[in-house]
Amino acid sequence: MSTTQPVYFDHAATTPMSASALAAMTQELSRTGNPSSLHGAGRRAHRVVEESRERLAAAVGAHSSEVIFTSGGTESDNLAIKGLYWARTAGAPGRRRILCSTIEHHAVLDTVEWLAAHEGAEITWIDVDPTGRIRLDQFAAEVARDPSSIALATLMWANNEVGTVQPVAEAVALAAAHGIPVHSDAVQAFTAVPVSFRDSGLATLAISGHKIGGPVGIGALLVRRDIVLTAVQHGGGHERALRSGTLNTAAAAAFAAAAEDGAATLGQEAERLAVLRDRLIAGVRAAVPDALLSGVEDPSHAGLRLPGNAHFTFPGCEGDSLLFVLDMLGVQSSTGSACTAGVPRPSHVLLAMGHDEEAARGAQRFTIGHTTTAADVETLVAALPEAHARAKQAGMAARKSRIQTAGTGLSV
Structure with missing residues (x-):
């Protein structure tokens, strides 16, 4: 040994946490204040959260209003996929197909399979080639076959096991021609390869703090401003009423610091x-x-x-x-x-x-x-x-x- x-x-x-993320988190942990409170301590905490939201948005190429803080990648994937599915089927009950690659993280796979088992979703699996890259021809064929039956598509930005970067832009373009929203789990890609939510055309995108030098227990879901999601959890109406729960000021500050460093x-x-x-x-x-x-x-x-x-x-x-x-x-x-x-x-x-x-x-x-x-x-x-x-x-x-x-x- x-x-x-x-x-x-x-x-x-x-x-490991970056020095700037650790410093930001340590500083905020020494303070108090619920960012939803109206007194001075609460307003100060709220200001830190909103400044962190703006910094994170800048790093990922988004508007600050598109950043929804979550507990991490798994929650972000759940909110995106369930939220998109429920919102889309509410308007058109026949829209039950989900296009999903066979190599997604279990946060996506298990969510899609849960929807199939409990909510009547129909999964259309998109295969990959021997290098782990999705078969775009199969994706295109499935989109064209019956676009009105598709609730959403989900394709990770880069695979967490073998590292293959996926053709997200091409898939989004194929889906967008039929108004189909696409979600991407970008947990491994963010700050490792160029990621711009604004340029991607995605409906939603998931990122996580502890993969980029931030703390465990915080992530974000980027939600395009014209996208409607059904909330998964309910309570005080935080985060555009999409993710209720008291925000973690210290973790948000540390996440933003890590993202800013990583992007720079x-x-x-x-x-x-x-x-x-x-x-x-x-x-x-x-x-x-x-x-x-x-x-x-x-x-x-x-x-x-x-x-x-x-x-x-x-x-x-x-x-x-x-x-x-x-x-x-x-x-x-x-x-x-x-x-x-x-x-x-x-x-x-x-x-x-x-x-x-x-x-x-x-x-x-x-x-x-x-x-x-x-x-x-x-x-x-x-x-x-x-x-x-x-x-x-x-x-x-x-x-x-x-x-x-x-x-x-x-x-x-």
């Missing part, structure tokens, strides 16, 4: 991360020659892949085993796959991209961020051969166990 400070390669899950340094930081990512990819391939990169190759840094994402599958290797061995060696990474009730399952993203279950079980996601250095990458590459060898032994044992269990007719 490593006795040195561990290196962190899971920025896609949560990235996006170009240079994206290039720095892309260079480190390419070095990491080359190092992994040299250390483990049979490792396979998932997603789009982007050696020219054209923005086809998130600059901080390097996702691999390791044939014959259990991803969870590799994660735990790397952790013991002082390297913190992620499998990037879903885990339900404590039972590891292959990634739905990799399965949608055409991987079989065995290959998908060998996934490992390395994501870098604002604290990552070249020395961190070297530490990972140096630890990988030993970690891979030990994890591959565990993988052989696990496969033997699955084969034996399958022979008994039991399930695992």
Whole structure:
């Protein structure tokens, strides 16, 4: 086990708070006042929230009135998809189809499937190619087939597992020709690649604080001013009556600070991360020659892949085993796959991209961020051969166990 400070390669899950975000949050935590109160402390808190809203709007290319503060990406996705669906079906009950890519985050997938199970929605799944990019021809065909039956479409800006950036502008243009609203989960993309809500043509867009150097527990849903949403929760009528609940002044200030920093340094930081990512990819391939990169190759840094994402599958290797061995060696990474009730399952993203279950079980996601250095990458590459060898032994044992269990007719 490593006795040195561990290196962190899971920025896609949560990235450390930036200095400016931490300072803003600390300052506001030392003060008091409910931003809905009318006395001096309340008015001061309200002013901080509204200034934070304006700063966040500027960073994401929106008008401040389009920013609805939420608790994070999951709530934002729920409000957007349920709110759009209910508003659209209220005016036209036959409008029940939802176009949804097969690689969405579970915050989107589970919401869409809940609407199908409880509200009569009909899901039209849009496939992806082997790089994880949606098939625009299929999307176009589904839009054209019966546009009047479509309540909404949802397409993430960039995939959280394999890092592939999606053709959001093209999809929005296809849908807009028929007046179909499109939602995008941009949680991974915001401050990593250029994101402008104003230019996108999207109806709604979700972002989150803790992915960009802000605190956990705050996010935002961008809602175009001409879009009607049905509220998911009710109470005091906060946030244009779309999201009732006392606003978190300290978190809003910190989120705005992180967004402002991220937008201001996006170009240079994206290039720095892309260079480190390419070095990491080359190092992994040299250390483990049979490792396979998932997603789009982007050696020219054209923005086809998130600059901080390097996702691999390791044939014959259990991803969870590799994660735990790397952790013991002082390297913190992620499998990037879903885990339900404590039972590891292959990634739905990799399965949608055409991987079989065995290959998908060998996934490992390395994501870098604002604290990552070249020395961190070297530490990972140096630890990988030993970690891979030990994890591959565990993988052989696990496969033997699955084969034996399958022979008994039991399930695992």
